[in-house]
Amino acid sequence: MFRFESWAVLFLLIPVIFLIWWLVKQNRAGREGIRFSGFLMDLVPVSPREYLFRVAAWFPLVALVLMVLALARPQLGKLYERQDIKGIDIVLCLDISSSMKAMDLKPNRFQVAKETLLSFVDGRPYDRMGYIPFSAYAITRCPLTTDHKMLKQLIADTKLGSIEDGTAIGMAIATAVNRLRKSKAKSKVIILATDGMNNRGNIDPRSAAELAEALGIRIYADGVGTTGYAEMPQPGPFGTVRTVKVLVQIDENMLKEITGKTGGAYFRATNAEKLKAIYSIIDRMEKTKIEVKKFALWRDIYSYFLWSALALMLGFFFVREIVLRVKQ
Incomplete structure (x- = not known):
């Protein structure tokens, strides 16, 4: 079983999703220019360097989503039954x-x-x-x-x-x-x-x-x-x-x-x-009187989300500063 213990925190995903939408829209607006030339530019093959840059650009956004999910305390649980038997x-x-x-x-x-x-x-x-x-x-x-x-x-x-x-x-x-x-x-x-x-x-x-x-x-x-x-x-x-x-x-x-x-x-x-x-x-x-009591034991797994977010951020800086050497 899976659940978010603090599920109300998931509402923070709404502004995060809006932010991602706005950034994508701004990025497309900056690249558009003239419609015709934009159409021709789409036909030009993307270089490996540019492709890597585009992929790495998503790392901080995905990391932000993972951090919000970690704040919501994701948990894995197992259902148990305890029988009170009076034989x-x-x-x-x-x-x-x-x-x-x-x-x-x-x-x-x-x-x-x-x-x-x-x-x-x-x-x-x-x-x-x-x-x-x-x-x-x-x-x-x-x-x-x-x-x-x-x-x-x-x-x-x-x-x-x-x-x-x-x-x-x-x-x-x-x-x-x-x-x-x-x-x-x-x-x-x-x-x-x-x-x-x-x-x-x-x-x-x-x-x-x-x-x-x-x-x-x-x-x-x-x-x-x-x-x-x-x-x-x-x-x-x-x-x-x-x-x-x-x-x-x-x-x-x-x-x-x-x-x-x-x-x-x-x-x-x-x-x-x-x-x-x-x-x-x-x-x-x-x-025979049998009373069945069901209960679940839950285990926090938010650390997996945090470590994944940290890995994405490190991956972003590694690609930007070392692999691509992007200048400010």
Whole structure:
């Protein structure tokens, strides 16, 4: 960016331009004489000496313009943005029990839930996030961090069967609460994705939700799976895999109760599109506050104009007194 800090000084260019116009007019008037002879004189080639004199005569006038521009304080600037970000602390809890192998969501519940989590992380670059997979118990794979590249890698590397089978929803919530209890963020959120009922762990989901409520932590829960029966791959004889139908059992009443108690919400995802839509809804409900302040840093460059003016004046005197040796 470019500007003149003292732009009002540029009005001095008006008399300077008038002066240049007047000098040019006077010079032409002195050279004109008779029209016919003036016409013939224009046909005579200009000698190098005269050409140099005519060019050098402009040096003081251009130098005067440059000095006026320097007085106006020309500046170069660069625009900067400063973002005042008040992010949200979010802990993602993902059920990795064996029932997540069910194929009512294609290719299966676990894969769809994992890919949706990765997309959700991509959409919230300014928030601190943690990750807790759970089954018979919950483990913290990633504490709260802004290193989303590492977080996504840990989510992508998660495998079914890496934890003893079961569904410890209460333990998952309690572990997430423990990660958020010292957070100073204005908004603290737990997002829980599960397809079952709490059947493991020594902490009841309702008790864990009470801890979350006391600390001002909101819980959002996603029930992953269709209603009725769902196809589930099971190991068969001689290393084969067979498909069986299992009853979908999601404790929706409990999930609605714990989310409602903490000011969150419960959603049911019966297909991949609905699950993605649910995370989009959560994304809109939990907004990160970003204030963008723009400012510019300016640097004075008037010295370039002054040095150029000085060079022109020195060039004028050099050409006049030394090269052409003009006599007064």
